[in-house]
Amino acid sequence: MKKLCLFAILAITFSCKNNKETSEKEALNHTSNANPNIIILYVDDLGYGDLSCYGATGVKTPNIDKLATNGVKFTDAHSATATCTPSRYAMLTGNYAFRRKAAVLKGDAPLIISTEQPTLPKMLKKAGYKTAVIGKWHLGLGDGNVDWNTTVKPGPAEIGFDYSFLLPSTGDRVPSVYMENGNILNLSQDDPIEVSYTEKIGNRPTGYENPELRRQIADDQHNKTIINGISRIGWMKGGKSAEWVDEDFPYKLTEKANNFIKNNKKQPFFLYYAFHDIHVPRLPHKNFQGKTSMGPRGDAILQVDYVVGEIVKSLEAEGIANNTMIIFTSDNGPVLNDGYEDDAVEKLGNHKPAGIYRGGKYSVYEAGTRVPTIVHWPEKVTPKVSDALMNQVDFYSSFAALTNQTPETTILDSKNYLDALLGKTDSGRQEVILEGYTLALRQGNWKYIKPSNNKGTWITEEKKIESGLTPQEQLFDLSKDPSEQNNLAEQYPDKVEELKNKLQEIEHLSK
Known part of the structure; x- marks a missing residue:
């Protein structure tokens, strides 16, 4: 009888051990064979020429360069608009920002994305993803009458994010506090905000x-x-207990991101990491201060590169780097002085933030939206440089295709360019709308800019950036004139009429 009992105990123990090993193997198999993890590294105000892999000489970005060397580096990829809130709106909803009249928001603005509409995180949740947003939000919170001392909603949770750790607006706007899952971190009840x-x-x-x-x-x-x-x-x-220290952003936000990666490594996850850098105020941590000759703006670019390296290290440490697609890009083009004086102009030297392109942040010219864009997915993308015309509004439909889903009919503008993202083809968009206080239509290398009575004098006078806003129609052939110096509208009236009509057709698509 004792022998039978001993045999039964051993059998149960062996069975439990086998079950545990089987479970662990199944989890590992799920990690390696399921839909890939998706990480969007979304830098703020980073220009086309701000990285060494895009020609910068005043600053070196080895971690980002490594992504580019081993991934797809795009030369003609765009944010949807030349400013932050609208670009984020378009990327997360799959619809152009002008359809919502999206503009740069105040820090106490209500949530600009309807809780009823489809979003990128909602779509990925349907495919079994855990979703998180970490960093700069700037899409509004609440319903327009926010009590910051309670759980603030609607917010990220209501549009599909399982976890959020936010700068509620952006660094140059109050409230200057961290918010985790709708609640301000470390807020004392004795000192309400x-x-x-x-x-x-x-x-x-x-x-x-x-x-x-x-x-x-x-x-x-x-x-x-x-x-x-x-x-x-x-x-x-109020809110003294909850104040952030700007210099801590690269460490605080990255710690939260790496914790999310570690805690969700056994299932597919979507991480939208929205950098504050290199937006103003530029306050790099002491570990990066003075490390470039370009002052805080150059040091902030180094800080971005450091964070990218830490995210990649975390993926490698957890054994999931090969099954993770990283998209590195920016919300709009570059700006030097944007409300604060930090020697960005004085210490620029020979560095060209926009490369050869005209304009910058706020501008409808190419530098407003043509931004560094890199797709890295080991063993799934063939390293190459791609000239495909791309736009962030297409992330929605491309990720839907990746996860075998069909976009909702209310997704008007996002198209599936997954093969181009993965470097399987150099064929991207044939036509795309770009926005910078007016609309432009790219059709191949032709670019038509809609005339505007808004002269944008604050852009040219305060920001020292060519806005591209004129009461005359503009037409450029980027194959011969990538810097948009020669307006060909009078020489090619038929092309102007064709592109103007096409732009109007896209503008007036109905929901």
Whole structure:
């Protein structure tokens, strides 16, 4: 009888061990064979010429260069618009931002994406993905009457993100606090937060009243409540316990990203990592300060490169690098002085943030939307340089194809260019709308810019960027004139009419 009992115990133990090993093998098999993990590394205000793999000489970006060397590096890939909120809207919804009249939002703006509409994270959740957004949000929160001292919603959770760790708006706007899953981190109940974009509240120092307390000179717009020595857009009362330290962003945000990777490595995940860098205020951590000759802007680019390296290290440490697609790109083109003076102009040297292209952030010219774009997926993409015309609005339908899904009928603008993303073809879009306070239509190498009565003088005078806004129609042949110096509208009236009609046709697509 004792022998029978011993045999039964051994059999049960052996069976449990086998079951455990089988479970672990199944989990490993799922990790290696299921849909790939998808990571979008979304840098802010990074220009086409800001990386060494895109020709920069004033700064070296070895970690990003390694992605490019072993992936697909695009030469003609675009954000949907030349500013941040609209580009994020288009990427996450698959529809052009002008359809929602999306514009750069205040820090207390309501959520710009309807909780009813399809989104990229919602679609991937249907395919079994865990989803997360970490970093700069700037898509609005709440319903327009936010109580920052409670769980704020609607927000990322309501549009498909399982986990969120946010800068609620962006670095130059209040509230200057971290928000995790809808709640402000480390907020003391004894010091509740209030935010105003219309009038001063509370007794915090402001840039216009206490300029001696600022670490950087700011323009009138960025000259309100001072936090961490930087005056911001808007006024903030309370919340001392929850204030962020800008210099900690690369470490704090990356820690959260790597924790998400580690905790979800046994199932497919989607991570949207939205950098604050190299947006103003530029306050690199001391580990990067003075490491380039270009001042804080150059040092911030190094900081971006460091973060990319840390994300890749995490994937390798967890054994999932080969089954992870990384897309590295930017929300719009470059800007030097954008509200703060930090020697970006004075220390630029021979560096060309936009490369050979005209314009920059806010501009409808090429430099406004033509941004560095790299796709890295070991063993799945063949390293190459691709001239395919690409746009971030197409991530939605391309990822739908990757995960065997069909986009909803309300997705008007996103198209499937998965083969181009993976480097299987150099055939990208034939036509695409680009936006920068007016609309432009690219058709191959032809570019038509819609005339505008908005002269955009603040762009040219304050930002020192050519806006591309004129009351005359503009037409460029980018194959011969990539820097958009010669307006051919008078020489090719038939082409102008053709592209104008096509633009109007796309504009008026109905939902």
